[in-house]
Amino acid sequence: MRGTPRHVRGHAHLPDLRPLDVARSLKTKLGVLTIATNTLAVLITWLGLRNHLGPSRTLPLAIAVALVVTLLLARGMTSPLREMTAAARAMADGDYSRRVRATSRDEVGQLAHAFNQMSTDLEQGEQLRRDLIANVSHELRTPVAALHAQLENLVDGVTEPTPATLQVSLAQTERLTRLVSYLLDLSRLEAGASALSVSDVPLERFLADAAGSVAMVEAGKQLEFEVDVQPADLTVPADRDRLRQILTNLLQNAIRHSPFGSTIRLTARRADNHVVIDVADDGPGIAPSDRERVFERFARGASVGSPTAGASGGTGIGLAIVRWAVSLHGGTIEVADSDHGATMRLRLPAPVLERAPGPPDEANPEEDHADR
Incomplete structure (x- = not known):
């Protein structure tokens, strides 16, 4: 680690005055600066002439004062740009901890905020790498x-x-x-996204096969796998290879966190125009604050009651791949609320079921006869 982020400072021998930071536009700042310096020059010239100093003394003095004021105010206006230049050079050398002092609300201030956000993202990316x-x-x-x-x-x-x-x-x-x-x-x-080969996948046998394929690598924990699909002939349109990849990663994650002799449950059901698949284990669960972060690349969530994130091991890649593969199908993945353990809930879009046409309405035979 390179320590806490630090701001880049300008040259120490010149003050960094920023009285114009209240302005919301760079054009406004330039206008105020022009009016202020011109007014100051006119005021000095008038005072000099009134005190009989003469133009040869008053004019150079007015110009000098106007230049000094312009230099000081312009320095404060452009200070973030110089800081960004110094920070960019530091980033080129691998130091992503630099931050720019962003106090103004104009375009330069917005650029400074964006630069600081970029620095933070780069620093996090370097740490993730x-x-x-x-x-x-x-x-x-x-x-x-x-x-x-x-x-x-x-x-x-x-x-x-x-x-x-x-x-x-x-x-x-x-x-x-x-x-x-x-x-x-x-x-x-x-x-980026990969092409999918979508077909109707019968979930009952598919989930059973997925559980059987990982049962051989459950590290001697003597786990039980329960599969419950309602209705039994439930299918979902999906790419078989990608869906197997999703379930394998979820099951391996559940195995890693399951206690000895516990049960991992795979359930599937239809909910409106989605098929919901749950992979639940009896482990310590996932802390609510980490339920979204565990799907980020290289992130490893902390268990409930554990103060240390990532203490359970793993590469932090599997669940990120799961979310990517689910998004290819237009679905979602989340950590669902559960009484104990962790439940990974997968939602995949499915065609809307069409109701079979019923018999003709014969409630009013007289009305039907009258129509004839």
């Missing part, structure tokens, strides 16, 4: 070290290549594969 490198390095080092030790033991004959030993190596390889997939998806996210 560092966090990404640290997180990815940690996530890569763990399975690589485990694989290296396992294979070294196999080569040295310390352990036998039993199915259990190979299963451990396979689990570490799958962990590496998931991380590489996250990084590839992140690059697609940065590049």
